[in-house]
Amino acid sequence: MTEEISQAPPAAPLVPAPERRRTTEFDIVRRNFLRNKGAIIGLVIISFLVFVAVFADVLAPYDPIAQTRAFLSPPNGTHWFGTDVLGRDMLSRVIHGTRISMAVGIGAVLIALVIGMAVGLLGGYFGGRIDAAVVMLIDTFMSFPGLLLAMVIAAMFGTSLPVVMLAVGLGEFTLFARLVRSAVYAERARDYVLASRSIGAGSFFIMARHVVPNIMPSIIVLVTLSIGNAILSAAALGFLGLGAQPPIPEWGNLVNVGRDYIQMAPWLIWFPGIAIMLTVLGANLLGDGLRDALDPKLRR
Amino acid sequence: MTAYILRRLLRSVPVVVLVSILVFSMVEMLPGDPVLHMFAGQYMTAENMATARETLGLDQPAPVRYLQWVTRVFQGDFGTSIVSKRPVADMVLSVLPRTLELAMAAMFVTIVVGIALGVIAAIRQNSWIDTLVMVVASIGVAMPLFWSGLLALLYFSVQLRWFPVSQGASFHSLVLPAVVLGLQSACMVARLTRSSVLQVLREDYITTARAKGVLENRVVAIHALRNAFIPVFTLIGVQTSWLLGGTVITETVFARPGLGTMAVDAIRQMDFPVLQAIVLIAALIYTSVNLVVDIVNALVDPRIAYD
Numbered sequence: 001m002t003e004e005i006s007q008a009p010p011a012a013p014l015v016p017a018p019e020r021r022r023t024t025e026f027d028i029v030r031r032n033f034l035r036n037k038g039a040i041i042g043l044v045i046i047s048f049l050v051f052v053a054v055f056a057d058v059l060a061p062y063d064p065i066a067q068t069r070a071f072l073s074p075p076n077g078t079h080w081f082g083t084d085v086l087g088r089d090m091l092s093r094v095i096h097g098t099r100i101s102m103a104v105g106i107g108a109v110l111i112a113l114v115i116g117m118a119v120g121l122l123g124g125y126f127g128g129r130i131d132a133a134v135v136m137l138i139d140t141f142m143s144f145p146g147l148l149l150a151m152v153i154a155a156m157f158g159t160s161l162p163v164v165m166l167a168v169g170l171g172e173f174t175l176f177a178r179l180v181r182s183a184v185y186a187e188r189a190r191d192y193v194l195a196s197r198s199i200g201a202g203s204f205f206i207m208a209r210h211v212v213p214n215i216m217p218s219i220i221v222l223v224t225l226s227i228g229n230a231i232l233s234a235a236a237l238g239f240l241g242l243g244a245q246p247p248i249p250e251w252g253n254l255v256n257v258g259r260d261y262i263q264m265a266p267w268l269i270w271f272p273g274i275a276i277m278l279t280v281l282g283a284n285l286l287g288d289g290l291r292d293a294l295d296p297k298l299r300r
Numbered sequence: 301m302t303a304y305i306l307r308r309l310l311r312s313v314p315v316v317v318l319v320s321i322l323v324f325s326m327v328e329m330l331p332g333d334p335v336l337h338m339f340a341g342q343y344m345t346a347e348n349m350a351t352a353r354e355t356l357g358l359d360q361p362a363p364v365r366y367l368q369w370v371t372r373v374f375q376g377d378f379g380t381s382i383v384s385k386r387p388v389a390d391m392v393l394s395v396l397p398r399t400l401e402l403a404m405a406a407m408f409v410t411i412v413v414g415i416a417l418g419v420i421a422a423i424r425q426n427s428w429i430d431t432l433v434m435v436v437a438s439i440g441v442a443m444p445l446f447w448s449g450l451l452a453l454l455y456f457s458v459q460l461r462w463f464p465v466s467q468g469a470s471f472h473s474l475v476l477p478a479v480v481l482g483l484q485s486a487c488m489v490a491r492l493t494r495s496s497v498l499q500v501l502r503e504d505y506i507t508t509a510r511a512k513g514v515l516e517n518r519v520v521a522i523h524a525l526r527n528a529f530i531p532v533f534t535l536i537g538v539q540t541s542w543l544l545g546g547t548v549i550t551e552t553v554f555a556r557p558g559l560g561t562m563a564v565d566a567i568r569q570m571d572f573p574v575l576q577a578i579v580l581i582a583a584l585i586y587t588s589v590n591l592v593v594d595i596v597n598a599l600v601d602p603r604i605a606y607d
Contacts, residue, residue: 038438136314136315136318137318139311139312139315140315140318140319140322142538142541142586143315143319143541143583143584143586143587143590144319144322144541144579144582144583144586145541145542145544145545145548145582145586146541146542146545147545147546147548147549148544148545148548148563148578148579148582149579151548151563151564151567152326152327152567152575152579153326155567155570156326156329228441228442232442232444232445235444235446236444236445236446236549239444239446239549239552240548240549240552240564241568242567252444252446255444255446255447255450256446259450262450262453262454262458263454263458266454269447269450269451269454270451272447273443273444273447273450273451276442276443276444276447277439277442277443277444277447278442279442280441280442280443280444281438281439281442284438284441284442285438
C-alpha cells in the first residue's frame with residue numbers, strides 16, 4: 001500500500017520543456033483533479049453559482065421584492081421562472097437566493113470547522129481525560145438528529161441568518177471534531193512531533209506549525225463536502241419556517257411559500273428546488289473530486 | 301467480547317446523562333414565558349401568575365428542576381403539555397408508532413435499494429450501470445427532501461391518484477412518504493456501499509482467493525461483502541439520526557401525524573415539555589441503535605473489540 005505513489009505514470013512532458021521543473025505534489029493533485037469528469041462538472045457548477053451570487057444585483061432582471069400585478073404568471077418571456085403570488089419575479093428571487101444560500105452554507109461550515117477543530121485538537125493532542133471528555137461531547141451531539149437540533153436552536157435564538165448558520169454549524173461540527181481528533185491522534189505519535197518537542201517547541205506551536213498543515217487536505221475535502229449538507233439543512237429550516245424569514249428570498253423559504261399554490265403554480269416549487277439541488281450537487285462533486293485527487297491511497 | 305460489550309454499554313451512560321442535561325437546558329434557554337403563553341388573552345393578576353408558576357414548578361432553580369424532571373422521566377412522566385394540557389407521555393406515545401413505522405419502512409427501502417445498487421455498481425465498476433447508479437445517487441443525495449416530497453405528493457398523489465393524499469393509518473398511505481424518505485437515504489448508502497466494496501475488492505486476500513480459482517461470484521458474495529458491510533452497517537447506524545431528522549420533513553410535507561410534526565408544532569407554540577420529550581426520545585433511539593450497531597460490528601469482525 002505504501003508504494004502506490006510510485007505507480008502513478010511519470011509526468012515528464014513528451015516534448016522536453018526548456019526549463020525542467022520537478023513534479024511537485026501540487027502538480028499531481030491538479031492532474032488527478034483535472035482527469036476527473038465529475039470534479040470538473042462540480043467546479044463549473046460552483047464557479048457559475050459563485051458568479052451568480054456575487055453579481056446577483058446585476059444579473060437579476062427585476063427587484064426580488066418588488067411586487068407587480070402579474071400574480072402567479074407561469075414562466076414566460078418576461079418572467080422566465082414565472083411570478084409568485086405577489087407578482088414578484090421568481091428568477092430574480094432565485095438569483096438573490098443564491099447569495100443567501102451560499103453565504104449560509106459557507107458560514108455554517110466555517111462555524112462547524114472552528115468549533116470542530118478546537119474540540120478535535122484538544123482531544124487528539126492532549127489525550128487522556130481531556131480526550132475522554134471530548135469523545136463524550138462528540139457522542140452527545142451526534143445523538144441528536146441534526147435537523148431537530150437546528151430547529152431547537154433556531155427557536156432559541158430567533159430566525160435570523162447568523163442564527164441559521166449557528167444552528168446548522170452546531171449540527172455539523174462533530175464531523176470536523178472527529179476527523180481532526182483522530183488525525184491529530186495519529187500525527188502526534190510521529191517522529192517529527194517528538195523531534196519538534198525535543199528542541200523545545202510548545203504544544204500550541206507544534207499543533208499550528210506541524211500537525212494542522214499535515215491534516216489540511218482532509219479538512220479541505222470535508223469542508224467542501226459539508227457545504228452541500230449545510231445548504232440542505234439551512235433550506236430545510238427555511239422550509240419549516242424556522243430559517244430566513246420572508247421577504248428574504250431564501251430557497252427553502254421560497255418552496256415553503258410556494259407550497260400553498262403547488263397545484264396552481266408548481267413552478268414556485270420547481271425552480272428554487274432545482275437551485276438547491278444544483279448547488280449541493282456541485283459542492284458534492286467538487287468535494288469528491290478533491291478527495292480523490294488529494295488522497296494518495298486512491299492514486300493508481 | 302463480553303468485556304467489549306460491557307465497555308461499550310458503559311460508554312453510553314455518560315452520553316445519555318449529558319444528552320438529558322443538554323435537552324433540559326436547551327429548553328430552559330428558549331425565549332418566551334410559558335405561563336404567559338398558557339394564559340394568553342386571559343385576565344391574570346400577579347398572584348395568579350405566581351400560583352401558576354408554583355403549580356408548574358417554574359419557581360424552583362434550574363438544577364433542582366432538572367433533577368425533578370429526570371426523576372419523573374425515569375418514571376415515564378414527561379409532564380403536561382402547556383398547550384393541550386394532556387400528559388406529554390400520552391401525546392408522544394399516541395404518535396410514536398406512526399413515526400417508527402415511517403422510519404422503519406424508510407430504513408427498509410434504504411437497506412434493500414441502497415445496498416443492492418451499491419454492490420451492483422461496485423462489481424460492474426466503470427460499466428454503464430455503474431455510471432448510471434452513481435449519477436442517480438449523486439443527484440438523489442443533492443435533492444432537498446422537502447422538495448422531492450412535495451413533488452411526489454403533487455404528481456403521484458394529487459394528479460395521478462396512485463396514493464392517498466390524506467395520511468390515514470393505512471399501509472397504502474405509508475408507501476409514498478417511506479419511499480421518498482428511504483430513496484434519498486438509499487442514495488447515500490449506495491455511494492458508500494460501492495466505495496466500500498471496491499476498497500475490499502482491492503485487498504490482497506481477494507487476489508489470493510481469485511488466484512486459487514474461487515469463482516468470482518463467490519469471491520464477491522463470501523469473501524468481499526462480509527468485510528465491506530462493516531462501514532455500511534455503521535453508516536446505517538448514523539443514518540438512523542438522519543432518518544429521524546428526515547421524518548420531521550416528511551411528516552410535515554405529507555401532513556402526517558408523528559413526532560416530527562409534533563416537534564414542529566411544539567416549537568411554534570413554545571410547548572417546552574413536548575419538545576423536551578421528543579428531542580430526548582430521538583437521542584435515546586439514536587444511542588440505542590448505535591449501541592446495537594457497534595456490538596453487531598464487533599461480533600462480525602472481532603478485531604474491533606480489541607482496538
